[in-house]
Amino acid sequence: MKIRTRWIFTIILCLLIAIPLAACDVSTATPSGTLESQNGVTIEGTFEDGAALEAVEVVGEDKILALQSIAEEKYDTDGEVYVYDISVVKDGAKVQPSGKVKVTVSVPDIDTSKTYTVYHVKDDGAVEKIKPAVQNGTVSFETESFSCFIIAPDEESGGETEQPKKQVNVSINILPLAECGMLKVNGTLYENAASYKTTHTEGERITVEAIATSGHHFGFWGEDEVLSREPVYEFTVGAENISFAANFTGHDVQYSEITDDAHTEKCKFGDYTATVAHTFADEKIITEATCQHAGEKELSCVCGKTKTEEIPITDHDYQDGVCSMCGKTQTYVRVNANGVANPNGAYIKMGKTYCEQVKDGNLENALMEKAGSPYLTLENWTPFDFGNGDSGENATTYYCDVEYNGLNYRGVYIKDYRKDNDSAQTTNSRYWTGTYWFEQRTAMWEIVKIEDGKAYLVSKEIWISQRFAESDEGELTYENSWIRAWLKNTWINELFTPAQQAILQGNENCFGDKIFLPSSSEISINAPKPFGLYKYPFCLGAYKEVLQGYGDNYCPYWLRDGVEKGTDGKNYVTCVTSKPPFDQTTKYLATKTFVGVVPAIIIEL
Ligand SMILES: [Zn+2]
Ligand SMILES: [Zn+2]
Ligand SMILES: [Zn+2]
Known part of the structure; x- marks a missing residue:
């Protein structure tokens, strides 16, 4: 042309x-x-x-x-x-x-x-x-x-050859559109969340049009400024790249008619009005709560309404057994069955007992060297009193406590079978003599029940065996029994520190005792707890019969409410057999030293 x-x-x-x-x-x-x-x-x-x-x-x-x-x-x-x-x-x-x-x-x-x-x-x-x-x-x-x-x-430029027009990138971040509306860029519709990235020529005019659905408004934001709150934003492409966001928003709400319970919300664009209850979503701590006192916090609603609320007193924050807030010594930890701390766990770790047998031969030798071999001299070894003449010079069992590398161990030397006056135990065939070492560990207790913030606990394992009474004759009750005195006066001190003893609650059904044998009703004898047994539970006299063919699951333990006279006029006591299904009872003469002890305590949680 x-x-x-x-x-x-x-x-x-x-x-x-x-x-x-x-x-x-x-x-x-x-x-x-x-x-x-x-x-x-x-x-x-x-x-x-x-x-x-x-x-x-x-x-x-x-x-x-x-x-x-x-x-x-x-x-x-x-x-x-x-x-x-x-x-x-x-x-x-x-x-x-x-x-x-x-x-x-x-x-x-x-x-x-x-x-x-x-x-x-x-x-x-x-x-x-x-x-x-x-x-x-x-x-x-x-x-x-x-x-x-x-x-x-010439044109006003002075007639010089004109600069070619720049190509610049125009990028619009189009934020969630699907539910909020649609966007048109130079007439092209964008229905879904997308980024608009297109090259435009300098001087070009671009029209961005927001089509908001009901309940939504829109805005166009530059890097740190609002470019427009109008539905149409027009601009001319300059020499620089352009990037901004088109963002749909909800109503631009203003609050009024603020009462104790509610506020009225009005969109400034006039398309929304409602009276709604305050939502106290923001909170500001005024005073932190500690284990010693409650705290206070201020809650506020978006409308500006505020209220204060108490922050409940906290649990102690134990760090290495000492509360970081009040300095209290930790008395117990609630744990899972595997010993891991859990505020809702079914077990309590509290107190110490020699319950972990040492299986390392080198360690056993080192401990033996420190204690002095009982086969050479009993100088450092204490006879353990089982009664019935089975004590002092006639003792069959000795023990020796040793500290080694920061840990506590107990050696148990079983010198001879016990003289239980039991025809079945008059030979060595039922007892193994020898020396055994046990590491002192934190004792695990099973929570039987929790009432009024108090937990009734029994030991998770049988750590020890003891006679119930010194004699099978006379009028025997739990109240006057030898085992009650031993629990209250001796074993409690071996298990617990004074701080731990301070949280023990007296059992009103057992003379206010702080450590006691369970009664059949307390541990629901028809559905008794399946007590675990230590594999070698003869530590200081726990029942050794388990080693002799009755299986590791079998060890009876005393109940405090089972005392009765036998047809032979002697005192017998009902025991629970811990052999599955753990619902069997049997009776043993009150002087039997091989019956296990399952101590029970009540603590304030
Ligand atoms: Zn609105
Ligand atoms: Zn409000
Ligand atoms: Zn504290």
Whole structure:
């Protein structure tokens, strides 16, 4: 199309030249090589004799046609444009100059505040740009050929070649849309959460339109400013990359009519009003609670309503057994069956007992060396009193406590079988003699029941065996029994520190005792607890029969409410057999030393 237009234009120019016009003038050659026309055009150069200048100012429709040749050029279309068709003729034919020619056109009304460009439109339609000199109402420039020249003012940029427009990245983070609304960017709909990342040209206009669903509003956020809260945000692409977020929001709520219980919420856009109960979601601590006193906190609703609340007194914060807040020594830890601390665990770790047999031969040798072998001398070994003459010089069992590498151990030396006056135990076949070592460990107790913040506990394992009474004769009760006195006066001190003893509660059903044998009702003898047994529970006399073919699960333990006279007039006591299913009872003479002891205690949690 362009080529065709120029071709037509060239033909028109030829016609213009062929037909003499009012503005046309012809000059004659001068010796100086300067040709002049009457309409103020001068050319300087080397011309043949007889050559004449023809300079035509093109006007009217022809001028409009001529300007089509530079329609794509950047010039000030509002300014005055001058078009000249300049040629040199000799003998009726056009001739071209040899070498450069200076052309000066007189333009008295030229605006000297502007710069100009001369567009030389050649016969083949090509456009050559020439920078002219503009002075005193004249425009002069150099050319090597003649045809159509258009003198046009430059655009305000001063006529320099314009910078190509920048391509910039426009990125809009379109935040959750699905439920909140849709977004249109330059007319294209974005229905789902997405990022709009597109290259745009500097100067381009972009329109972002938010279409919020009911109950939602919108905003356009720049890096740290709100760009717009209106549904349509328009902007012009500048030279820099642009990044902002289009974020739909809920109602822009304001609160009023605040009462003790409720507030009224109104959206400032007028599409929502409701009276709702306060939600005290924010809390600020005024005073921290400790194990010694309650604390206080202030709760507040988004509407500004506040209220204060007590923070309950806390548990002690034990660090290495000492409370970090009050310095109290820890008396017990509630744990799982595997011994891991758990505030709701079914077990309590409290007190210490020698319950872990040493199986390491090297350690046994080291302990034996420290204690002094009982086979050589009993100097460091204490006879254990089982009664029935089984004590002092006639003792069958000795013990020795040793501290080694920061841990406590107890050696138990079983010298001989016990003289229980039991026909079944008159030979060594039922007892193994020897020395055994046990490490002192924290004792585990099973929680049988919790009432009024008090827990009834029994030992998780059978750690020891003891006789119930010193004699099978006479009027035996639990109250006057030997085992009750031993529990209350001796074993309690071995198991518990004074601080631990301080939390022991007296059992109202057992003379207020703080450690006692369980009664059948206390441990629900019809569904008794399956007490675990220490594998070698003969520590200080626990029942050794388990080693002799009755299996590790079998060890009877005393009940305090089972004392009765046998047909032989002797005192017997009911025992629970700890063999599964743990619901069997049997009776043993009150002096039997092999019956296990399951101590029971009540602690305040
Ligand atoms: Zn609203
Ligand atoms: Zn409120
Ligand atoms: Zn404390």
